[in-house]
Amino acid sequence: MERMPQTRMVILGGGFAGLRILYRLHNALYHHADITLVDSRDYTLQKPGMPDVALVGTPVDMFRHKLQPIADRAGARFIQATAQYIDPMKQTVALSNGQQLPYDYLFITTGIVKDYDAIEGYRHFGYSVCDDIEAPRLHAALQKFKGGPIVLGAAKTEWGHSVHVPHLDIACEGPMGEVTFMLDHDLRRLNKRQKSTITLFTPGHEFLEDVGTTVHHILRERLDTRGVTVYPRKNIKAITEHSVQFSDGTELPSALTIVIPPYTGPTLIKYSGLGDDKGYVPTDYAMRHLSYPNIFAAGDVNALTLPKLGHLAIIQADISAATVIRELTNTGEVPLYKPEVFCIMYEGGSEATLILSNTMYGGKTDIALHGVSAHLMKWSFDSYYFYSHGHLPPDLVQAGLESVLGHVNIKGRNS
Ligand SMILES: Cc1cc2nc3c(=O)[nH]c(=O)nc-3n(C[C@H](O)[C@H](O)[C@H](O)COP(=O)(O)OP(=O)(O)OC[C@H]3O[C@@H](n4cnc5c(N)ncnc54)[C@H](O)[C@@H]3O)c2cc1C
Structure with missing residues (x-):
């Protein structure tokens, strides 16, 4: 424990992964660690709330949580600045405020960039739910929407080749399913559904390529019931005023x-030369950079993370924090990396579908649970997150999951 007071920990990015690491380091190392959290913004954005902003009209501030009080509670320093360059040899990070921030351990948790400009015409005619700029923009467009054909889908993403991961065409497709169901619900409520068609496209062979056949079957049924047409193997190129x-x-x-x-x-x-050919950070299963042992990456930015899910960001954050804590204190267990897809797709009203699957990674779990209990779990997750100001509740989710899965007969449960 002797070198701990001097151990400088820098976390770049206060999203799902960064905050989880912050809390884990704080809980285990307490005042022995010198922790700095850096983020370009002064708030963390709860992205799973963005479909609510776009479709329900929930104020976007409900899903923004100030980082300064979060850092204060975790005994960390918060710097609002953009990290511009990492020098792994000098162990410094150059920030947009001119500061050179030294570190002993660096955690890269900056997430990824959404490349809206890769789709021709997006800026004029396209909409999205991916962030706190795009979601309110879509909400405004929906207020004026009188009916007509609606087309939704995710674009194909290219990955680097530094680490071994299963093939996946789409980074994160769940939100498109959620928006499709919510839109259908809303149009019915407003009596506009008969004036509209809803078409969902996917670059994959099936919508939600990252789950197994049982979940596919259940989702297909649910989309059919809602009158949604699905087009597989469609790679979006351009959006015009009246077409895709x-x-x-x-x-x-x-x-x-x-x-x-x-x-x-x-x-x-x-720019820092720390990524693979597409700019994702290659790590081993302890989330340690393949070339620099004191650099860790967790969440969307890590090349191992497929699909790009908050659930995987949390799993990876726990592993990276546990690895460093064990290295410094020789205490605690480092969890094994067992990736799985877990999400709850809200469908409007009191309906939601909980999805848990690891077939993409060779496992046998492939569960879709539809009903009010799934909606309650989503609701309690969102409320807990909000009232605890960004402190994620995976233990609560885990407990809820176990109680729900343990007490109902789930179609598709096979492990
Ligand atoms: C609409 C939508 C709905 C979703 N719903 C779900 C869901 O229901 N369940 C689920 O598991 N996942 C969901 N996801 C995916 C989930 O939101 C992401 O996987 C998760 O946010 C990734 O966390 P992260 O910490 O890696 O990155 P982020 O949450 O993106 O956080 C990165 C942080 O780094 C900061 N940053 C970036 N660059 C820099 C820099 N250079 N310097 C300083 N700071 C920087 C950013 O400001 C940001 O605060 C959803 C995604 C979207 C878009």
Whole structure:
């Protein structure tokens, strides 16, 4: 424990992964560690709340949580600045405020960049739910929407080649399912559904390529019930005022186009030469950089993270923090990396579908649980997150999951 007071920990990015690492380090090392949290913004954004902003009209501030009080509670320093360059040899980070921040351990948790400009016409005719700029913009467009064809889908993303991960065409497709169901619910409520069609496209062979056949079957049924047409193997190229164009030369009429754009690695990583050929950070299963042992990466920015999910960000954050804590104190267990897809897709009203699957990673779990209990879990997750100002409740989710899965007969439960 002797070198601990001098151990400087720098966390770049106060999102799901960064905050989880902050809390884990604080709980285990308490005042022995000198922790600095850096973020370009003075708040953390709860992105899973963005469909609510766009579709329900929930004020965006409900999903923004100030970082200064979060850092204060964890005994950390908070610097609002953009990290511009990491020098792994000098062990410093150059910040946009001119500061050179030294570190002993660096945690890269900056997330990724959503490349809206990769889709021609997006800025004029496209909409999205991915952040706190785009979600309110979509909400405003929906207020004026009178009916017509609606086309939704995620764009194909290219990945680097530094680490071994299963093939996946789409970074994160769950929010598109959620928006599709919520939109259908809302249009019915407003008596506009009969004047509209809803078409969901996917670059994959099936919507939600990252789950197994049982979940696919259940989702197909649910989308059919809502009158949604699904087009697989469609790669979006351009959006015009009245259509969506795909790279195979086909086109769909569209009065409202909602997309998840392709993802790309952050400029910081590309510029610092710490990433793979697409700018994602390559690490081992302890989330340690393949070339620099005192650099860790967790969350969307890590090349291992597929799909790009908050659930995986938390799992990876726990592993990286536990690895460093064990290295410094020789205490605690480092969890094994067992990736899985876990999300709760809100469907409007009191309906939601909970999805838990690890088939993409060779496992046998492939569960879709539809009903009010899934909605209650989503609601309690969001409320807990909000009232604890960004402190994630995976233990609460885990407990809820176990109680729900343990007490109902789940179609598709096979492990
Ligand atoms: C609409 C939507 C809904 C979603 N719903 C779910 C869901 O229900 N369940 C789920 O598990 N996942 C969901 N996801 C995915 C989830 O939000 C992401 O996987 C998660 O946010 C990734 O966390 P992160 O910490 O890696 O990055 P982020 O949450 O993106 O946080 C990165 C932080 O780093 C900061 N930053 C970036 N660059 C710099 C820099 N150079 N210097 C300083 N700071 C920087 C940013 O300001 C940000 O605060 C959803 C995603 C979207 C878009």
